[in-house]
Amino acid sequence: MATTKDIRPRGRPRRFDPNQGIAVAQRLFHARGYDAVSVADLTDALGINPPSLYSAYGSKAELFARTLRHYTETQGVPLGEILRPGRPVAEALSAVLEDAANKYTAHPGSGGCLAIEGTRCNDVDARNAARNLTSAARDVIYRFVAETHPDLADVLADYTVTVMSGLSAMAREGVGRDRILGTASLAAAAYRETLSV
Amino acid sequence: MATTKDIRPRGRPRRFDPNQGIAVAQRLFHARGYDAVSVADLTDALGINPPSLYSAYGSKAELFARTLRHYTETQGVPLGEILRPGRPVAEALSAVLEDAANKYTAHPGSGGCLAIEGTRCNDVDARNAARNLTSAARDVIYRFVAETHPDLADVLADYTVTVMSGLSAMAREGVGRDRILGTASLAAAAYRETLSV
DNA sequence: TATCTTTTGTAGTCGCCACTATAAAATGCC
DNA sequence: GGCATTTTATAGTGGCGACTACAAAAGATA
Numbered sequence: 001m002a003t004t005k006d007i008r009p010r011g012r013p014r015r016f017d018p019n020q021g022i023a024v025a026q027r028l029f030h031a032r033g034y035d036a037v038s039v040a041d042l043t044d045a046l047g048i049n050p051p052s053l054y055s056a057y058g059s060k061a062e063l064f065a066r067t068l069r070h071y072t073e074t075q076g077v078p079l080g081e082i083l084r085p086g087r088p089v090a091e092a093l094s095a096v097l098e099d100a101a102n103k104y105t106a107h108p109g110s111g112g113c114l115a116i117e118g119t120r121c122n123d124v125d126a127r128n129a130a131r132n133l134t135s136a137a138r139d140v141i142y143r144f145v146a147e148t149h150p151d152l153a154d155v156l157a158d159y160t161v162t163v164m165s166g167l168s169a170m171a172r173e174g175v176g177r178d179r180i181l182g183t184a185s186l187a188a189a190a191y192r193e194t195l196s197v
Numbered sequence: 198m199a200t201t202k203d204i205r206p207r208g209r210p211r212r213f214d215p216n217q218g219i220a221v222a223q224r225l226f227h228a229r230g231y232d233a234v235s236v237a238d239l240t241d242a243l244g245i246n247p248p249s250l251y252s253a254y255g256s257k258a259e260l261f262a263r264t265l266r267h268y269t270e271t272q273g274v275p276l277g278e279i280l281r282p283g284r285p286v287a288e289a290l291s292a293v294l295e296d297a298a299n300k301y302t303a304h305p306g307s308g309g310c311l312a313i314e315g316t317r318c319n320d321v322d323a324r325n326a327a328r329n330l331t332s333a334a335r336d337v338i339y340r341f342v343a344e345t346h347p348d349l350a351d352v353l354a355d356y357t358v359t360v361m362s363g364l365s366a367m368a369r370e371g372v373g374r375d376r377i378l379g380t381a382s383l384a385a386a387a388y389r390e391t392l393s394v
Numbered sequence: 395t396a397t398c399t400t401t402t403g404t405a406g407t408c409g410c411c412a413c414t415a416t417a418a419a420a421t422g423c424c
Numbered sequence: 425g426g427c428a429t430t431t432t433a434t435a436g437t438g439g440c441g442a443c444t445a446c447a448a449a450a451g452a453t454a
Contacts, residue, residue: 011430012420035232036319039412049433050413060412119370120317122233131370158367158380166363170355173316173328183355189390190383208400209450236442246403247443257442 018056030110034121061125071114083144090195094188101184104171111171163187215253227307231318258322268311280341287392291385298381301368308368360384
């Protein structure tokens with residue numbers, strides 16, 4: 001079979017695959033956080049030299065932005081699937097928290113949500129990239145709730161984002177999956193109490 | 198009146214009051230976070246030179262630890278007062294969240310809890326100082342709940358700490374007091390649902 | 395006034411940070 | 425083989441981080 005990969009470009013061939021590099025960078029960023037990962041850490045882990053990293057990704061912050069995109073597409077909470085229009089709100093939002101609890105504790109060394117944790121870093125560009133994703137997530141939750149409960153959409157979206165942020169923080173502090181799942185389950189009680197007719 | 202302040206020590210007198218310095222440092226740390234405040238920022242704000250800061254506080258991390266102590270004593274959520282033994286658990290924990298929502302949005306430029314936010318910084322000593330305080334807070338909540346509901350103490354303490362962490366994050370992101378208070382109020386619904394007979 | 399003590403201001407230290415200038419190496423194309 | 429193109433590796437850059445060596449200054453004590 002003749003894939004596009006077989007069409008070699010003209011110059012000297014790359015010694016590393018930029019797409020695989022994103023997976024490696026994701027592990028580092030997720031385990032230590034954006035600020036605590038240096039460009040030297042990244043180039044060491046990738047087995048390349050700084051100029052290769054900059055020619056492939058542009059900057060550390062741009063690499064982080066691409067890492068975030070890959071993360072939300074492959075490992076983030078699939079809000080679009082969970083929040084299907086028509087699904088009971090309390091049930092759907094509870095499922096979001098439960099999935100978050102599972103995802104945030106999926107990998108041993110790196111707890112929490114890469115995007116949520118990224119909003120607290122000290123680099124403007126990296127922080128904005130993370131904020132864009134978390135605010136997009138809030139919008140999805142808001143619109144889902146607004147379909148059936150317009151007056152509650154804001155407070156329910158705020159509450160859900162707040163709990164997710166808290167769960168991410170707990171996971172990052174090393175709290176185990178059972179306790180995080182228990183917390184998510186208890187948090188879901190607020191949905192039932194608020195949405196009960 | 199002859200206060201202890203009138204007894205001058207022997208050497209050259211200090212040009213600044215280390216106690217007032219802690220208040221100045223607190224404003225900086227709270228507004229920008231530990232990592233984003235440099236020693237140069239601190240010495241500029243205090244109107245002193247680096248050697249004076251180091252002779253007075255030892256290090257940046259020790260100054261932060263003293264700042265944290267002062268913060269929890271004067272501006273933190275007074276768990277000891279709110280969680281009086283015998284007070285209904287749902288009511289008491291709701292009051293904790295409401296007080297946190299108010300405190301975290303008290304100062305315009307600096308949102309969130311200094312201790313909670315401090316647990317995410319990249320300096321080991323500063324982070325541990327912050328962690329000691331947040332884990333002590335969890336212990337107080339746990340013991341209060343355990344008096345009347347031993348089986349629920351762990352999950353209620355986890356949930357309360359999780360929500361407080363989330364509220365702090367929202368405040369730090371610039372969300373206004375009304376929304377944060379609304380979120381705290383909604384979070385309290387989980388207490389009622391869980392503790393209702 | 396001379397001495398002792400403590401803090402001050404000047405002027406650095408060294409290390410790590412993100413990032414880059416430059417030229418050689420490795421390919422395709424003609 | 426020779427040329428164009430692209431990535432590579434070497435070896436840096438300047439800037440900012442926490443922190444400090446040192447001597448002068450400012451007071452109490454004798």
